[in-house]
Amino acid sequence: xxxxxxxxxxxxxxxxxxxxxxxxxxxxxxxxxxxxxxxxxxxxxxxxxxxxxxxxxxxxxxxxxxxxxxxxxxxxxxxxxxxxxxxxxxxxxxxxxxxxxxxxxxxxxxxxxxxxxxxxxxxxxxxxxxxxxxxxxxxxxxxxxxxxxxxxxxxxxxxxxxxxxxxxxxxxxxxxxxxxxxxxxxxxxxxxxxxxxxxxxxxxxxxxxxxxxxxxxxxxxxxxxxxxxxxxxxxxxxxxxxxxxxxxxxxxxxxxxxxxxxxxxxxxxxxxxxxxxxxxxxxxxxxxxxxxxxxxxxxxxxxxxxxxxxxxxxxxxxxxxxxxxxxxxxxxxxxxxxxxxxxxxxxxxxxxxxxxxxxxxxxxxxxxxxxxxxxxxxxxxxxxxxxxxxxxxxxxxxxxxxxxxxxxxxxxxxxxxxxxxxxxxxxxxxxxxxxxxxxxxxxxxxxxxxxxxxxxxxxxxxxxxxxxxxxxxxxxxxxxxxxxxxxxxxxxxxxxxxxxxxxxxxxxxxxxxxxxxxxxxxxxxxxxxxxxxxxxxxxxxxxxxxxxxxxxxxxxxxxxxxxxxxx
Amino acid sequence: xxxxxxxxxxxxxxxxxxxxxxxxxxxxxxxxxxxxxxxxxxxxxxxxxxxxxxxxxxxxxxxxxxxxxxxxxxxxxxxxxxxxxxxxxxxxxxxxxxxxxxxxxxxxxxxxxxxxxxxxxxxxxxxxxxxxxxxxxxxxxxxxxxxxxxxxxxxxxxxxxxxxxxxxxxxxxxxxxxxxxxxxxxxxxxxxxxxxxxxxxxxxxxxxxxxxxxxxxxxxxxxxxxxxxxxxxxxxxxxxxxxxxxxxxxxxxxxxxxxxxxxxxxxxxxxxxxxxxxxxxxxxxxxxxxxxxxxxxxxxxxxxxxxxxxxxxxxxxxxxxxxxxxxxxxxxxxxxxxxxxxxxxxxxxxxxxxxxxxxxxxxxxxxxxxxxxxxxxxxxxxxxxxxxxxxxxxxxxxxxxxxxxxxxxxxxxxxxx
Numbered sequence: 001x002x003x004x005x006x007x008x009x010x011x012x013x014x015x016x017x018x019x020x021x022x023x024x025x026x027x028x029x030x031x032x033x034x035x036x037x038x039x040x041x042x043x044x045x046x047x048x049x050x051x052x053x054x055x056x057x058x059x060x061x062x063x064x065x066x067x068x069x070x071x072x073x074x075x076x077x078x079x080x081x082x083x084x085x086x087x088x089x090x091x092x093x094x095x096x097x098x099x100x101x102x103x104x105x106x107x108x109x110x111x112x113x114x115x116x117x118x119x120x121x122x123x124x125x126x127x128x129x130x131x132x133x134x135x136x137x138x139x140x141x142x143x144x145x146x147x148x149x150x151x152x153x154x155x156x157x158x159x160x161x162x163x164x165x166x167x168x169x170x171x172x173x174x175x176x177x178x179x180x181x182x183x184x185x186x187x188x189x190x191x192x193x194x195x196x197x198x199x200x201x202x203x204x205x206x207x208x209x210x211x212x213x214x215x216x217x218x219x220x221x222x223x224x225x226x227x228x229x230x231x232x233x234x235x236x237x238x239x240x241x242x243x244x245x246x247x248x249x250x251x252x253x254x255x256x257x258x259x260x261x262x263x264x265x266x267x268x269x270x271x272x273x274x275x276x277x278x279x280x281x282x283x284x285x286x287x288x289x290x291x292x293x294x295x296x297x298x299x300x301x302x303x304x305x306x307x308x309x310x311x312x313x314x315x316x317x318x319x320x321x322x323x324x325x326x327x328x329x330x331x332x333x334x335x336x337x338x339x340x341x342x343x344x345x346x347x348x349x350x351x352x353x354x355x356x357x358x359x360x361x362x363x364x365x366x367x368x369x370x371x372x373x374x375x376x377x378x379x380x381x382x383x384x385x386x387x388x389x390x391x392x393x394x395x396x397x398x399x400x401x402x403x404x405x406x407x408x409x410x411x412x413x414x415x416x417x418x419x420x421x422x423x424x425x426x427x428x429x430x431x432x433x434x435x436x437x438x439x440x441x442x443x444x445x446x447x448x449x450x451x452x453x454x455x456x457x458x459x460x461x462x463x464x465x466x467x468x469x470x471x472x473x474x475x476x477x478x479x480x481x482x483x484x485x486x487x488x489x490x491x492x493x494x495x496x497x498x499x500x501x502x503x504x505x506x507x508x509x510x511x512x513x514x515x516x517x518x519x520x521x522x523x524x525x526x527x528x529x530x531x532x533x534x535x536x537x538x539x540x541x542x543x544x545x546x547x548x549x550x551x552x553x554x555x556x557x558x559x560x561x562x563x564x565x566x567x
Numbered sequence: 568x569x570x571x572x573x574x575x576x577x578x579x580x581x582x583x584x585x586x587x588x589x590x591x592x593x594x595x596x597x598x599x600x601x602x603x604x605x606x607x608x609x610x611x612x613x614x615x616x617x618x619x620x621x622x623x624x625x626x627x628x629x630x631x632x633x634x635x636x637x638x639x640x641x642x643x644x645x646x647x648x649x650x651x652x653x654x655x656x657x658x659x660x661x662x663x664x665x666x667x668x669x670x671x672x673x674x675x676x677x678x679x680x681x682x683x684x685x686x687x688x689x690x691x692x693x694x695x696x697x698x699x700x701x702x703x704x705x706x707x708x709x710x711x712x713x714x715x716x717x718x719x720x721x722x723x724x725x726x727x728x729x730x731x732x733x734x735x736x737x738x739x740x741x742x743x744x745x746x747x748x749x750x751x752x753x754x755x756x757x758x759x760x761x762x763x764x765x766x767x768x769x770x771x772x773x774x775x776x777x778x779x780x781x782x783x784x785x786x787x788x789x790x791x792x793x794x795x796x797x798x799x800x801x802x803x804x805x806x807x808x809x810x811x812x813x814x815x816x817x818x819x820x821x822x823x824x825x826x827x828x829x830x831x832x833x834x835x836x837x838x839x840x841x842x843x844x845x846x847x848x849x850x851x852x853x854x855x856x857x858x859x860x861x862x863x864x865x866x867x868x869x870x871x872x873x874x875x876x877x878x879x880x881x882x883x884x885x886x887x888x889x890x891x892x893x894x895x896x897x898x899x900x901x902x903x904x905x906x907x908x909x910x911x912x913x914x915x916x917x918x919x920x921x922x923x924x925x926x927x928x929x930x931x932x933x934x935x936x937x938x939x940x941x942x943x944x945x946x947x948x949x950x951x952x953x954x955x956x957x958x959x960x961x962x963x964x965x966x967x968x969x970x971x972x973x974x975x976x977x978x979x980x981x982x983x984x
Contacts, residue, residue, distance in 0.1 A: 142849055236832075419672050
C-alpha cells in the first residue's frame, strides 16, 4: 500500500509547510496587524480599533456590500444551474460537440480581457449597436442607456456567467465521467422520471459533492474579483473588492489601516458566504429528497431544458464574439462610432510587441503550474495515507489556510507577503515571483484535483499492491495515469491562473520581472482596447494550448485504459 | 571625454554654489573653494553612477512616455554609462507601497526603487513618512535652468515645499478635450457656469472620471477655484470652518450639474483614459486631461478623432509639475541623480516638448537659456491640436493637499452611498 511509504513523509511535509503554509500565515498576520492599527513603517505602534471605525464610516459601504453579495451569489447560482442543465445534455458525448469546442477559448481567456470585449460588444456605443446603427436604430450618437456599469450589477453578473459556465461545465463533465450516470438514469427511467427531472433528482445529488469545491472557487471569485468589476460594475460606490483596492491605492498612505480592515472584512464575508451557500444547497437537497419521497414527477425542469440550447448558444456567442472583437481591435488603428468596422487598420501593435516578455511569462507559468501540481499530489497523498492509517494529519487541519490567498484581496495579502519576504531578505527575483505565483496557483490546483483524488477507486491500488508493486510505483504507474485527465486539467487551470497574475508579479518581483500581463495592464490601464486586445489574445493562447493538451494527451497516451476504466 | 561631460560640470557647479554662496553671504575665497568642491562632488556622483542601472518606477499607461523614457536611457547610457530600466506601474501607489514595505521590514538600503515619477499627495505622503532621499536638487548642475525661488512652480508641489527632495521634469496643465466637429471651438463652455448651461442643453453628453481618481478630483478642484468665494483660502490647510463655506457653492453647482451628466452621474468612468475612450466612441462630447498635448497625442496614436482639440476655461487652469524623487533606501542613488539631472538638459526638454515625441511642456526657466538653447525650442514642429502657451492662459495653483482629501471624502458622502 502507498500508506507504507513513510520515509518520505517528513521531508515532504516540511517542504509543503515551508513553501505554502509559512508564507500564507506570515502574509495573513501582517494584514491582521495592519487592521489592528500596527504599522511601524507609518509610525503606528499601538493596537486599536481605529481602522475599523474608519472603515465603518466609509461612505457607501453598505451599498458596496450589497452589490458584492448580489453579483456574487447571483452569478454563481445562475452559472451552476446552467452548467448542470448543460451537462445533462452533454454528458454522453453524443450531443453538443460544438458546445464542448466553443467553451475552450472562453475558458482560457483572462477575465479582464473577456470583460473588456464583452463591454465593447454590448455597450450602447459597442459593436452590436454599431452593426445596426444608424440605419436601423437611428442612433447617430450612442444613446445614454445603462447597459454596462448598471447600478444593479446585471452586466457584471452576465460577464461572470459567460466566463464561469464553461468552467463549471468542464468540471461537471470531468466529475460525471466517474459516476455511473447511465445506471442512475436507467433506475430513474424505471421509476418514471424523465430527462432533466431524472437528472436533478438522481444524478445531481451524486454529482454535487464532487464539484463542491470548484463551485466555491466560482463563488469566491465572483465575490472578490476586481478585473471584471472594474469594467462592468457601477463605480459610485463600487463592489467591496474594488473599494478595498482603491483604499490600498490611495495617495494617503494612512489609508492602509482601513484598507487592511476592509481586506479582513472581505475575508469574513467570503467565508460566511461559503457557509450560507452550503446551507442553501443542503436545504435545496432536502426539498429535492422530499419531493422525490412524495413521488412527485416534476415537469418544472423541462422548461429549463428547452431553454437550454438557445441560452447556451447565446452565451457562447457572447463569449466568442467578445473574443473576436478583441482580435479586430488588436488590428485596429482607428474605429470611430458608428462604423461597423475599423476605419484604419494597422499591424503596428503586433509589430511593436516586445519579444522578451513571452519567454518569461511562459517559463513562470510552466514552472509554477508544474510545482503546484506536484505539491498538490503530494499533499493529497499524505492526507490519504493518514486517513487510511486513522492518523490525524497536520495537512487536514491546515487545509483551509491554503485558500487564504484566494479569500483575501490580492493587494492586501501581497502587501503582507511582501513585508514577510523582505524580512528574510527576499527582494524581487524570478524565484520569489514563482514562489508567490505558486501560492495563488496551488489552491486552484488543489480544488480541481481534490474531488477526483478522493473519488478514486482504491481497488486499482489494491490490485497493484497485491502484485507487490512498491508504493511509488502504485502512485506513478497506476494512480497518476488513471487520474491523468483531471491532473492535466488542474495543471492547465494553473497555467491560466499564473499567466494572469499582475500584482503578484509586480509586487513580489519588485517590478523587475516583465510578463505579458504586467505589460498589458500597465500599458492599457483598462482603456486602450487595441493593446488589451492584443495582450488578451496572447494571454489566452498560452492557457488555450494547455487546455487542448490536457484534453488530448490522456486520450493519446492512455486512451485504452481510460475507456476500460470509465463506466 | 564625451560632449555631455565636457559641457556641464565646472560652470554649472560654479553657478549652483554661487547661489548657495550668496545666500549664506560667504567670502569670495570660500565661494571659489565651494565651487571647486561642488564640481568635484558632481564628478564623484558621475563616477559612482558609471555602470549603474536605475530602476525608474513610472506610471506605464502612456506608450509615448514609455518610449521617451527608453530614449533617455539610451542617451544616459551613451553619455554616462547609466542605463534605465522603467518599471511600468499601473499606479504610483505601487512604488510607494514597495518602499513602505521595505521600511516595514527594516530594509534601509539596497531598496528596489531607485527613482519614482511622483507628485502631489504621493510626494506629501513620502515626505511626511521620511521615505525620500535628499535634499539633493542643489547638487544637480542643471538645476541652474530652473526657477527655484521659494514661490515658483518648481519649488512647491501642491502647496507643499519641495525642499530639494524632488526634481521637476515635465509640466502638467488641466485641459478640457472636445471634438471640434461636434462641439465647435466657438461654443465650448469656458466657465463652470457655462458648463452647467451646456450640460442642461445637452443632457448625458458629459461626465468626469471617478473622484477617487486623480483626474476626477482635479476636475472638482478646478471648479472649486472658480466657484469659491475666497479662492486664496485654498492655499492653506483646510479647516472645518473654511471648508464648509468655501465648498458650499461647489456643491450647489454640482447638484445642479449631476442630473445632466452621462447616466445622471450615477456611474463614472474609472479614469481619464476611459473617459477619453468615451469621447472617441462618441458617448460624450467633452473629456479632460492633465496634459496640454493630450489631444495632439491622442490623434497621433489613433485614440482620438483628428478633430479633437483642447481648451482651458477663461480663468486659466490648474497646473502642476511632474517630479522625480529618489527613495531613502534606493540602491542606485548616484545613477538616479545623473538621470534626474539629464532630464533637465535643455535639448532633452526640447525633445520632450516635441509633439512627435511627447508634447509635454518644458519645466525650464526660459530666461536662463542661452540663444542656442532657445533655438532647440524655436525649431519644434507645430500641431493644430497643440495649444500655445498663450492659448493655455494663466496657471492656477494647486490647492493645499488637505482640500483634495476633504473634497474626495465629502463628495463620496454626498454622491456615492
